[in-house]
Amino acid sequence: MSDIIRNKKIITFLYLGIIAIILLCAFLFSVKGKKEDVAIVLNGNEYYKLSLNNDYVDEGFSIKINNKEIDLENVDYKIKENVNKEVIGQYEVDYEINYDDKIYKAKRYVEVVDDVKPDIIVNQDYVAKYYCKKKDKLNIDYQAEDNYDGIITDKVVVDVKDDHVSLSVKDSAGNESKKEVPIKIINDEDAAIITLNGKELIYLAVGDEYKEEGASLTDGCGKDSNESLNISGTVDTSTPGEYLIKYSYVSASGLETIKNRKVIVYEKHSNTHNVNEERVIYLTFDDGPGMYTEELLDILKKYDVKATFFVTNQFKKYTHLIKREYEEGHAIGVHSLTHKWNIYRSVATYVKDFNDMNQIIYDYTGERVSIFRFPGGSSNTVSKKYSTGVVKAIASKMSKNGYVYFDWNVDSEDAAGANSEKIINNVINGINSRKSSVILMHDIKRSTVSSIETIIKYALDNGYTFKTLMVNSQTCHHSINN
Ligand SMILES: [Zn+2]
Structure with a gap:
């Protein structure tokens, strides 16, 4: 091969090489210079409602560059949140993303809301209504408690219907609870009521005298009954201990009503310690x-x-x-x-x-x-x-x-x-x-x-x-x- 031909080939290669490098640079430059479209997309809602006392778990975000999701491992980011799940209010979660030396920001709003209804506690299965007492105020024992407001018994609205009593209460966040308690009409003769004379629980010092004060029996209308009560149990006031006196009555239809009295006999200690x-x-x-x-x-x-x-x-x-x-x-x-x-x-x-x-x-x-x-x-x-x-x-x-x-x-x-x-x-x-x-x-x-x-x-x-x-x-x- 002659030298001239060899030199021509080298020059052609050089030309081609230079052109290729120029083209590559131009390509790279065009890619680099093109404006990238960076988007932060929050997972979940931008406005987030969190129930009081529930944990806030951030759902995170993704980053799309030119509409293509990228791996967060290659991105520097910070999430700042100060959500206090125990206090009602609006909180912000700040996202700060550092990508390619530029800072991108996003925000999420978290509102801690009280959406828990208050509790109405009724200590009875039904409201007793006696034939003879229809017009009287019904006796119902209830309490209302709220996770945020505490005891709100005084806010309970009581509505007496024909066959039930309806109770309703709203907490300060407006959550409403309702409860219905059935009304039970009770036959007077079966509705014996035993009322103890004196206390249900008696403390006596050893040597004190226990005096049986008895109990009275009335029907559901509060009228004294001529029937007699059965009283059983004894108290030994010379021996410390607990004693139970039982008062009972069985109605004609076989319904038994019982009431107990507890007597606790204790030893006196007043002289075992002096004035000092x-x-x-x-x-x-x-x-x-x-x-x-x-x-x-x-x-x-x-x-x-x-x-x-x-x-x-x-x-x-x-x-x-x-x-x-x-x-x-x-x-x-x-x-x-x-x-x-x-x-x-x-x-x-x-x-x-x-x-x-x-x-x-x-x-x-x-x-x-x-x-x-x-x-x-x-x-x-x-x-x-x-x-x-x-x-x-x-x-x-x-x-x-x-x-x-x-x-x-x-x-x-x-x-x-x-x-x-x-x-x-x-x-x-x-x-x-x-x-x-x-x-x-x-x-x-x-x-x-x-x-x-x-x-x-x-x-x-x-x-x-x-x-x-x-x-x-x-x-x-x-x-x-x-
Ligand atoms: Zn207190």
Whole structure:
């Protein structure tokens, strides 16, 4: 091969190579220069409704470049959200994507809503209606509770129909619950009612006399019955223990009605401790005044026992009883104006609720008070849902302002639904095991007010002294958990 031909070939190759490189560069440049279409596509809804207390799970997003979804592993991104599932409100979720040195942003809106209906609790299967009492108000025992508003029994609307009673209630978010309780018409003759004379639960010290007070029998119309009751059971007052007296009646149609009385015989301990070992009881009643407060005040008056009331303005019809509590020598403390958990949103919201309640106390008594009890106690953790560290901050702020709070060291468990018997046992066991007892009770509970006389008698029998809480009383604090 000659050199000339060889050189020509090399030159042709070089030309072709240069052209190829130029074409490639032009191609690459055109690709690079073309505007890319970057889109952030949210999975799920842009406006998202989250039910209160449900976990928020972000559904994520995808990125499309020129309509082609790309792998998120090769993308730098941040998702910022501060959704508080326990507090109703609007929250934002921010997405920030860094792709090819450019920042792209997107937003999702999360609304935490209360869509949970309140509960209506009815403690009976039917409403009894007697032939002779048709026009009377029917006796129905109910309570309404809401996941967000707390107890809303006073908001229940009761509608008596021919064959049922309809109850309905709405929470503050507008969720409505309805309940129907059938009305049962009861034959007067079968509807025997046994009413015990005296108490259903009696505490007696060893050596005390048990006096059978008997019971009365009426028909469904409340008319005294001539039929006689069968009473069985005995009480040995020389031996400590529990005794049951049974009252029963069998109607002509064979229906049996039974009522029991429990008698507890205990040993007296009043002379086992001397004056230097004074045993003190602070009865404390929260959440009222309410429908049972007057009855409670009557009992306290009868025994000249003073208690401490941590008051609220939940049951406005009864709020005025703060005046009677005060005038009869009981101590008053602030519990809460509204007794809603959302007072724990901040120190400021708590203090406002506190001051508003203290103003009401002032309106009725002419005095502002310096003692208080936290709704839920200082150890409550529910407040965490509203604001972290808020109880600690409130406690510190309140103490700086000269306010003193009290928790308790004996829980009657009345708020948890204990019946009278359980309340009495809890309190008596509690006071027996300590020298100074601060007892948690609620004057808005029927069972509490029914048990208080027995508790007072027992305590007086055993040499306890009742006192009221004051700013300089021995502190009784739980540990703060939030
Ligand atoms: Zn309370």
